[in-house]
Amino acid sequence: MTRIVLAISGATGSIYGIKLLEEFHKADVETQLIISESAKKTIALETDYLLDDISKMASQQFPSWDIASPPASGSFLHQGMVIAPCSMKTLSAIANGYADNLINRAADVTIKERRKLILLVRETPLSPIHLENMLKLARLGVIIMPPVLSFYHHPKTIEDMMKQMVGRVFDQLGIENSLVKRWPGIMEM
Template sequence: MNTSSAARPRIVVGISGASGVIYGIRMLQLLRELDVESHLVMSKSAQVTLQYESDLSMAEVKAMADVVYANTDIGAAISSGSFKVAGMVVAPCSIKTMSEIATGVTGSLLSRAADVNLKERRRLVLMVRETPLHLGHIRSMAAVTEAGAIVYPPVPAFYARPASLEEMVDHSLGRVLDLFGFDTGTVRRWNPRDGAAPGS
């Protein structure tokens, strides 16, 4: 598809320091395949996690996004409600980041951008990665849900019979992008007549 940048939908991708950095990386790849403009912000902890969980460098991850912001850049475009986006995904989302968003006390661009999506009534999906959960975690989940976010823990769908880690990741991200109206073609959709059929 050959469209101008102004005509392309935009999604903000936040990557926090929780385990599961592959979700954020693969999200950027899928958005590129869908011709969706991606705006990336990573926390400092996410950069540390990247070193442990991936062979990719920071430069390689940044190159997957259309626009990249420093997490300290509170004046960035995505910190303003006047900057039009379809919404935001935090993949993965740490409990710390979720708690900042739930309280509205935003000390970084990542949490500020999420807060902006909530106040503008745009879709915000948090792929929360933590287990087990204590009561404080659960209360933060309830608070952020009441504020309008969708808490989407990346729980694998075994009915899809994934043959690899990559298939499990793609299925979860495909379901997340379903929430924005984007079909990645990576979701094996449930059909009670013949089990999990590929596509829709």
């Protein structure tokens, strides 16, 4: 079974993390969920989801302060970690090895164990500090995947756009999916 560590940090777009969790749940992917304290605020501000309903979709959940929980150790096996959305603060902590909470520690461990780490970094515009942190991590093999909207598949709703992005994360993790509308080539359009 595929096991993914999924963290939701406090950038706008908490819905990306929630939609990913929903699709992992549907696809029978085991999820280890961590929600930062700031993300609890953005979830309440931006969505109609209750924290309890989000928790029910996860296989297991750990408090972001609990640095003694399994994802804090390299001995805990998983096939990848996704942070969606990833705030600039969490990005900075990871880029500098500042493992002061479970999200940062689990990401630090994912890098040291040479496992897949995907960051749906979200901020605009980006400062040189943000860009340098991203470049530093990209050079280590971390996948920097800002949730940028795409239009080539002719989305009709925000839901369509979200689905495409969530599907692209599945692709990065090597999980088969029918979420992505794939580019058919100009001749097929």
